[in-house]
Amino acid sequence: MLAIDNSCIVIFGASGDLTQRMLMPALYKLFTQQKLPTAFVILGVSRSTYSDQAFRDKLINNIPASAVINKQLLADFCQRIFYQSIDTANVNDYAILKDRISKLNDTFKLENNALFYMATPPSLYSVIAQHLAAHHLNNEQKGWKRLVVEKPFGYDLDSAITLDKALYQHFQEQQIYRIDHYLGKETVQNMLVLRFANSIFEPLWNGKYIDYIEVTGAEALGVEKRGGYYDGSGAMRDMLQNHLLQVIAMVAMEPPSVINADSMRDEVVKVLQCLKPLSEHDLKHNLVLGQYTESKVRGEDLSAYRAEAGVPDDSRTETYVGLKMFINNWRWNGVPFYIRTGKRMPTRVTEVVIHFKKTPHPVFSAHAPENKLIIRIQPDEGIVLGFGLKQPGSGFESQEVAMDFHYSDLKKTELLTAYERLLLDLIKGDATLFSRSDAVRACWNFVQPILDYKKRSFSLYGYASGTWGPVEAEHLLIKDGHKWRSPCKNLTDTDYCEL
Ligand code: NDP
Numbered sequence: 001m002l003a004i005d006n007s008c009i010v011i012f013g014a015s016g017d018l019t020q021r022m023l024m025p026a027l028y029k030l031f032t033q034q035k036l037p038t039a040f041v042i043l044g045v046s047r048s049t050y051s052d053q054a055f056r057d058k059l060i061n062n063i064p065a066s067a068v069i070n071k072q073l074l075a076d077f078c079q080r081i082f083y084q085s086i087d088t089a090n091v092n093d094y095a096i097l098k099d100r101i102s103k104l105n106d107t108f109k110l111e112n113n114a115l116f117y118m119a120t121p122p123s124l125y126s127v128i129a130q131h132l133a134a135h136h137l138n139n140e141q142k143g144w145k146r147l148v149v150e151k152p153f154g155y156d157l158d159s160a161i162t163l164d165k166a167l168y169q170h171f172q173e174q175q176i177y178r179i180d181h182y183l184g185k186e187t188v189q190n191m192l193v194l195r196f197a198n199s200i201f202e203p204l205w206n207g208k209y210i211d212y213i214e215v216t217g218a219e220a221l222g223v224e225k226r227g228g229y230y231d232g233s234g235a236m237r238d239m240l241q242n243h244l245l246q247v248i249a250m251v252a253m254e255p256p257s258v259i260n261a262d263s264m265r266d267e268v269v270k271v272l273q274c275l276k277p278l279s280e281h282d283l284k285h286n287l288v289l290g291q292y293t294e295s296k297v298r299g300e301d302l303s304a305y306r307a308e309a310g311v312p313d314d315s316r317t318e319t320y321v322g323l324k325m326f327i328n329n330w331r332w333n334g335v336p337f338y339i340r341t342g343k344r345m346p347t348r349v350t351e352v353v354i355h356f357k358k359t360p361h362p363v364f365s366a367h368a369p370e371n372k373l374i375i376r377i378q379p380d381e382g383i384v385l386g387f388g389l390k391q392p393g394s395g396f397e398s399q400e401v402a403m404d405f406h407y408s409d410l411k412k413t414e415l416l417t418a419y420e421r422l423l424l425d426l427i428k429g430d431a432t433l434f435s436r437s438d439a440v441r442a443c444w445n446f447v448q449p450i451l452d453y454k455k456r457s458f459s460l461y462g463y464a465s466g467t468w469g470p471v472e473a474e475h476l477l478i479k480d481g482h483k484w485r486s487p488c489k490n491l492t493d494t495d496y497c498e499l
Pocket residue numbers: 012013014015016017018019046047048049088089118119120121122124150151152
């Protein structure tokens with residue numbers, strides 16, 4: 001068990017959306033569960049001016065009333081929260097920050113441990129690292145110093161390498177924690193347990209028995225207020241390069257010898273380095289890029305992506321990606337992975353579907369039932385195993401049935417959210433669920449041909465908001481004799497599905 005050291009949690013970008021909406025509520029939840037260290041403070045840092053109290057008030061407004069177990073606990077939590085206004089880009093201001101950290105350290109006996117969480121625009125990541133170092137705030141002679149990098153880690157392969165170089169000038173790799181919140185999701189981690197703790201699945205987990213794999217990361221929401229950011233990013237950078245490739249790594253990696261940061265991440269990088277490079281043929285025939293258009297869904301008018309705030313009205317940014325890809329290694333050679341992600345789809349669902357091969361000879365019916373394992377990452381986390389049974393009555397016709405496990409059925413189980421889990425690991429110094437630099441590069445290396453392709457003329461297909469993406473993406477599978485499993489909000493694809 002790693003210790004939970006007393007520490008100062010410094011959050012740059014404290015006035016921003018991520019801090020308010022995700023980080024602070026997660027820290028509060030951990031506090032209510034007594035998972036935070038005995039002595040800790042949270043020091044918010046950004047340019048806006050707040051007193052400690054005004055910052056606490058802003059935070060309280062973002063904590064849902066249902067999460068407030070009792071007012072005294074919230075008041076106790078707030079007593080550990082402080083705010084320091086500095087110009088993040090000005091090296092001289094870090095003297096003020098250093099002084100504040102030092103005073104808090106002495107008052108609360110924080111043992112000189114400090115976590116620097118960069119929830120700022122990515123352009124500031126290397127600047128903050130450099131300025132911290134200029135004031136020796138990277139020095140681990142007394143107490144650990146950890147640097148947390150939020151996604152995106154670079155904009156493409158070259159900028160990711162440049163960012164690494166800039167961070168390495170001042171921090172060692174073991175001090176750097178790159179957050180991909182998908183790795184904090186319980187069901188993503190559960191894939192490892194499902195695969196490596198059960199002898200019933202692992203022997204079948206390869207190209208000999210698996211026909212193809214689908215990975216879907218669908219969202220019902222559009223880009224909301226993030227049009228300005230999203231238009232420079234697109235679904236490729238926003239979801240596929242990081243979250244979905246990490247999910248694929250969990251599905252496809254070899255078993256680590258033990259679960260610790262090095263062994264896990266060694267296996268993750270190995271499989272990511274085996275992603276089959278995309279050829280010109282793949283870019284033309286196995287990739288579909290789409291953008292949502294306006295439509296009316298259940299009486300609600302949904303606007304086109306180009307009409308969203310911050311998005312140019314001639315934008316060619318993709319809000320949907322569908323891709324057929326392969327992994328060039330012993331286990332997966334020849335098994336297609338169909339992956340897709342999109343905004344403004346009919347429902348929010350992230351799932352992996354493992355389609356097993358049919359039996360060699362259909363003894364019982366011409367249409368043998370499908371054997372498939374559906375790993376529901378969200379919502380309603382769980383696993384469905386679909387297989388065939390005899391239809392009751394005369395004859396030997398088979399029909400498909402399902403065994404359906406829901407995490408919510410486990411009594412007394414309260415899943416930690418991704419940010420809760422990852423913040424806890426950060427304080428413990430457990431890097432297992434954080435992306436290592438070589439893995440990040442392998443992901444960029446894989447998507448770089450798509451980014452280059454997008455700079456040339458490329459086909460971008462419209463799809464009406466509230467649908468499963470461009471029709472061309474259906475053909476990705478149809479031409480191979482398959483079709484996407486398109487679950488609706490009750491997460492089935494049977495005929496009682498309500499879209
Ligand atoms: P916001 O724009 O809401 O907040 C950015 C913060 O950085 C503000 O607190 C801002 O405060 C501060 N800041 C400091 N210097 C500058 C500067 N020169 N220009 C602009 N802002 C500055 O961003 P988010 O909170 O949404 O995102 C923060 C980081 O987290 C980004 O890298 C984003 O990609 C990443 N992220 C965000 C997610 C989300 O859901 N929001 C999800 C995953 C990753 P002030 O102006 O007071 O200095």
